[in-house]
Amino acid sequence: MTDLYESQRAMRNLRRQAMQRGVIAVMDIGTHKVACLILKFGASDGPQEGFGVGNMAGQAAFRVIGAGTTCSRGIRFGEIAAMRETERAVRTALQNAQKMAQTRVDHAILTFSGGDIRSYGLEGNVEIEADRVSENDIARVLDACDTPDIGHGREVLHAQPVNFVLDHRSGLSDPRGQAGRNLGCDMHLLSVGTDVVQNLVHCLKRCDVEVAGLAAAPYVSGRAALVEDEQELGAAAIDMGGGTTSLSIFIKGHMIYADTVKLGGDHITGDIAKVLTIPYSTAERIKTLHGGLFATGQDDRQRIEIGGNSGDWDKDRRTITRTELIGIMRPRMGEILEELRARLDIAGFDHLPSQQVVLTGGGSQVPGLLEMAARVLGTQVRLGRPIRVPGLPQAATAPGYSAIVGLCQYAAHPQDEWWDFDIPAQMFAARPLKRAMKWFRDNW
Amino acid sequence: MSALKSRDPMNSARTQPQGGAWLWPDPQEVTAPAVRAGRPVRSGGLPASGQWPSDPPAPFWPPAPDGGERAPRALRTVEPPEPAAFEEYDALTLPEKPIRGTFGFQANPGYSAAPAQALHAPMPGATAAALGAAQAGWADPVPAGPAPSPAFDPSPSRLAYRLNRLWLTPLVRNFLRLGLPLLVVAAFAGAWASKPENREMVTGQIAQTVEWVQNQPMFRVTGIEVEARSPEVALGVEQLLGLSFPLSSWDLDLTDLRARAESLDAVERAWLQIRSGGVLEVRIAERVPAMIWRNGEVLDLVDDEGHRVARLATRAARADLPLIAGAGAPEAIAEAQALWTAAAPIQGRIRGLVRVGERRWDVVLDRNQRILLPETGALEALERVVAMSEGAQQLLSRDVTIVDMRQPVRPTLRLTAEAMTELTRNRTETRGAPRR
Known part of the structure; x- marks a missing residue:
């Protein structure tokens, strides 16, 4: 636990150092794409907080000065x-x-x-030392x-x-500063898995870049796709990626639950490729251009050329109707x-006061997803795009970039975490030193 | 000829000709690009790494004999316009041009602008065998040139990536862009200048250029013009300056020339100016002689400040000026002038003023008379003498040799010997004393 505390603190110090230097990169390493944005701090010419502009959660502090995206390689299920x-993909995006x-x-x-x-919900409870809550009490309750x-091998x-x-x-x-006796805390x-994180850190190290922070994709995409009211009142952000679909629930401005489903847009593409026996790339193209989830009468008449280069004339001349394509895509989307x-x-x-569901991520662009999700997930469903940040x-600005835009916000305005508070004084090495000083003073 | 050219390995890459228009008809269109025997350029199926899965599949070459290469075109005709979201999605990194090997699919501009039948028109000079091979869709089995790699990898190599990062480091970048060129230039310049003959050449060149500029006609001074009251002084100044014309105005040090001109005693002040037309104009303010100073054997004119003006040959040449004599006389010339003015009633009799011991003045009159004046209060003493001389006493008309006013409270007279004798006789007679 202390080891983790130290490593997270080290990353936090790296982050501060990079921000002082003014430039930091944020990277989204996904199954479908690897995206990289470069943020410059202290150079935004956008609106500044305080002059008729409300809390901008640190967005006024930075500006995006570089962007690179490449299709990801060698990544499965995130x-x-x-x-x-x-490493090649990361290098491409970074370069x-x-x-730029x-x-x-x-x-x-x-x-x-x-x-x-x-995700786990924890709670703790302590009696506070003085009559008012101090920083040390917060650290103790945490x-x-x-x-x-x-579990073993997890972090x-x-x-x-x-x-x-x-x-x-x-x-x-x-x-802090409030009077009371008993302080309790809920922590999310x-x-x-440690190995996954270690692999990512090693991959970045091979690209000569230090990892200055880690964030879970559902958390950051929720920060980018949910508006402030939804974060306060309670909402679920669903990030439909290529290999995974992740889910995070926010209430009162905090994430209280996150989970991932190891199903995503790539599985739909795989279904199309398998059913139609066409190359994966063709399937992806057909899905992107003609895909949908609700068939209408017109879709029966719209024929899609599949194409192919097998050399078999009949095979390469095949066409399907859009209805057939929807028939392939719909069950998989339903499963997700x-x-x-x-x-x-x-x-x-179900027990949250507001049951807003926000769909974002590249997979949420399938036409008809809104209606389908409304049937499965509840009535309050909307499609979410990432918030606008300066210079993006x-x-x-497409929904597929929710996670990385949220990561920009996270970099500029990180939420307090457990390791942002000092270790309680009992555990800290200063205590014996203090005792020695006291002994010295008493005896001499 | 074109068919032969197409077999040239250097020309087999289907690139735009360097710096020119497209060859038309394109020889590459008729004969297929060379393929390595036994290996297809592009195998369909899985997307190449580094390519978006939704990219159009790269058609393979050579086309199938039954017209398989038309398939992608047919697909293109029925495609609806792409949704905006897709364009946005891919616009970030999708290359604008096809990466490689998209021969039949992405038509180049020259290709599409041409009439369709020109594609299959026989080319002048193409051999029947080559044409037949081309229309059959198979290339000559001659391996020509490197085959394009089947999978295009957009990722930079590790080395390229590191070099790129190094290049983006501000220190390295500034050094390479500014510091290194400056260093190289400085090194070459230093090496060149380290040879003495090079340095001499440079200094020689500079001197030559300076001389050339200074000798330009606009800087040439051809004459001198001295304006003075008397021609003697003008001539003297001209000779003193000793300039030989023509010369450049850059060589004239006017301050020095002015000092030289003013070193002439007769010149009080000199103004020098190089006038247009290349004339050095010298205006002279001369000293005005106020007195004549007998300095030993010679006569010098001095002005009212006691400064020597010129040598005087004879006293008679300037009979209008008073004469002073004695060492240190010019230094006290102001007092001499005051005395001269005060002695206005007896001016006709004064032969000169003599400075005695650099302390006091004597007024020398004709008839060997002399008025000795004190060191201080000489003017008042002289006025008293003049008053005694002009009044009823007629002092100076009498037989007096020296009027000694050195003790102003006790003026003393020295009489001539005859006057003394007469005075003694008179006194004796007056007292009735017996004659001896």
């Missing part, structure tokens, strides 16, 4: 399957972004959706949270205090949505 290939920004970056913040994300057994990715309870008052966001903990429904039920999404290229 995890690295072929290190060299992934394109650096070329005309600067080199040495620090990168990563987001990824693999690693079998599991430390008092009972750590669940997250804590996020540990965010989401709620504080002081005596009988709950829902406090910042209890997200764990991932059912899985999501199950995860939402596990999380107790037009090409990166």
Whole structure:
């Protein structure tokens, strides 16, 4: 636990260092694409906070000066399957972004959706030392949270205090300085497989870039795709990626649940390729251009040339109707949505006051998904695009870029995590030193 | 000829001709590009790594004999316009041009603008065998040139990536773009200048250029023009300056020339100016002689400040000026002038003023008379003498040799010997003393 604390603190220091230097890269290593944005801090010419402009959550602090995207290679289900290939893809994206920004970056913040994300809710309770809550009390209550057994080979990715309870008052966001006796805390903990993270860090290290932070893709895409009201009132953000579909639930501005389904747009493409016996690339193209989820009478008449280069004339001349294509895509999408429904039920999404569902990610662009998701997930469904940040290229405003845009926000305005508070003084080495000083003073 | 040319390995790559228009008809269109025997250029199926899966599949070459190459075109005709989302999605990194090997699919502009039948028109000079091979869709089995690699990899190599990052490092970049060229230039310049003959050449060149510029007609001074009251002084100044014309105005040091001109005693002040037309104009303010100073054996004119003006040959040449004599007389010339003015009633009798011991003045009159004046209060003493001389006493008309006013409270007279004798006799007679 201390080891993790140290490593997360080291990453936080790297992040601060990079921000002082002014340039940091954010990278989304996904199954379908590897995207990289380069942020410049302290150079935004956009609106500044404070003059008729509300809280911008740090967005006014930075500007995107470089962007690079490439199709990802060697990645399955958001995890690295072929290190060299992934490294090439990361290099391509980084070099394109650096070329656009005309600067080199040495620090990168990563987001990824693999690693079998599991979320835990923890709670802790302490008597406070003085009559008012101090920083040390916060650290103690965070430390008092009972750590669940997250399993062997797993690591804590996020540990965010989401709620504080002081005596009988709950829902406090910042209890410091308040009078009370008993301080309680709810913490949301997200764990991932250590190996997945290690692989990503190693891959970035091979590209001469230091990892200055890690964030789970559902968390950051939720930050980008949900508007502030939805984050406050409660909403679920569903990021439909290529290899995974991830899900995060927000309430009162904090993420309280995150999960991933190992199904995504690539599976739909695979279905099309298998059913029609066409190359994967052709299937992807047909899906992107003609795909849909609700068939109408007109779709029976619209014939799609499949094409092919097998040399067999009859095979290469085949056409299908759009209805057939929809018939291939629909069951798989239904499966994904059912899985999501199950995860939402596990999380107790039904009990939230507001049941807004926001679909984002590249897979959410399938026509008709809104209606289909509304049937499965509930009535309040909308498609979400990432929030606009200064300098973001037009090409990166598509729903597929929610995670990386959210990562920009995360870099500029990170949420307090457990390791952002100091270790309680009892555990700290300063205590024996203090005792020695006291002994010295008493005896001499 | 074109068919032969197409077999040339250097020309087999289907690229735009360097710096020129397209060859038309394109020889490459008729004869298929060379393929390595036994290996298709592009195998369909899985997408190449580094290519978006949704990219159009790269058609393979050679086309199937039964017209398989028409298939992609047929597909193109029924395609609806692509949704905007797709364009946005891919616009970030999709290359604008086809990467490689898309021969039949992405038509180049020259290709599509041409009439269709020109594609299959026999080319002048093409051999029947080559044409037949071309129309059959098979190339000559001659291996020519490197086959394009089946999978295009857009990712930079590790080395290229590192070099790129190095290039984007500000320090390295500034050094390479500014520091290194400066260093190289400085090194070459230093090596060149380290040879003495090169340095001499440079200094020689500079001197030559300076001389050439200074000798331009606009800088040439051809004469001198001295304006003075007296022609003697003008001539003297001209000779003193000793300039030989023509010369360049760059060589004239006017301050120095002015000092030289003013070193002439008769010149009080000189103004020098190089006038247009290449004339050095010298205007002279001369000293005005106020007195004559007998300096030993010679006579010098001095002005009212006591400065020597010129040598005087004879006293008679300037009989209008008073004469002073004695060492240190010019230094006290202001007092001499005051005395001269005060002595206006007896001016006709004054032969000169003599400075005695550089302390006091004597006024020397004719008839060997002399008025000795004190060091201080000489003017008042002289006025008293003049008053005694002009009044009833007629002092100076008498038989007096020296009027000694050196003690102003006790003026003393020295009489001539005869006057003394007469005075003694008179006194004796007056007292009735016996004659001795």
